Amino acid sequence: MEVETSGSNDGLSATTGLAESADAAGGCRGSRKSGRWWKDPRKEKTSNLVKVKPLKSSWKNKMKLKSGSENVKKLQTEIREKMAAEKAALVEAKKESERRRQENLRKAEIVQVIKNVHKLKRAKKKQLRMIEKRDTNGM
Structure with missing residues (x-):
């Protein structure tokens, strides 16, 4: 392995080239020390940044x-x-109206007392279905 000391140097030596790259990476203000060129340089101090709302209220x-x-x-x-x-x-009004309707039906119906029991035996089935038994003592 031979190292060429003479020849085209392009104005840089091996040691000065490293120093210049270090200056370019971390030396100037605003650039990253790590040399990551894709990261944006910090513009504000962290103390000046907007505070995030805390989780607790x-x-x-x-x-x-x-x-x-x-x-x-x-x-x-x-x-x-x-x-x-x-x-x-x-619901209460419905019950009350139903009770009054039944009461009015009872008042309006015609009651005829059947004293002859043989009439019931001669009556047809349809007529027997219409007959209702009631207590006649209250009348």
């Missing part, structure tokens, strides 16, 4: 969220109770 915000959710829950329970009350009132 403040006590005021927690209490505000809690009171807001409690208000929503109260409103939901009020709405549910209101709807249940309306439904119960509707």
Whole structure:
């Protein structure tokens, strides 16, 4: 192995070329010390960078969220109770109207007391189906 000391040097020696590459890599401000040319040079100090919002929230915000959710829950329970009350009132009104209808039917119907039992034996099936037994003592 022969090292050529004379000849075309291109103005650089082996030792000066290494020093210049080190200066280019880490010597000038803004360039990376590692020599990674694809990385952007740092423009600001880390203390000047915008702080990221912390994962935990403040006590005021927690209490505000809690009171807001409690208000929503109260409103939901009020709405549910209101709807249940309306439904119960509707059911009660239906029962009352049915009871009044039955009462009105009883008042309007014509009652005829059958004293002769033989008439029942002579009656046709259709007529027997229409007959209802009632207590006549209250009349």
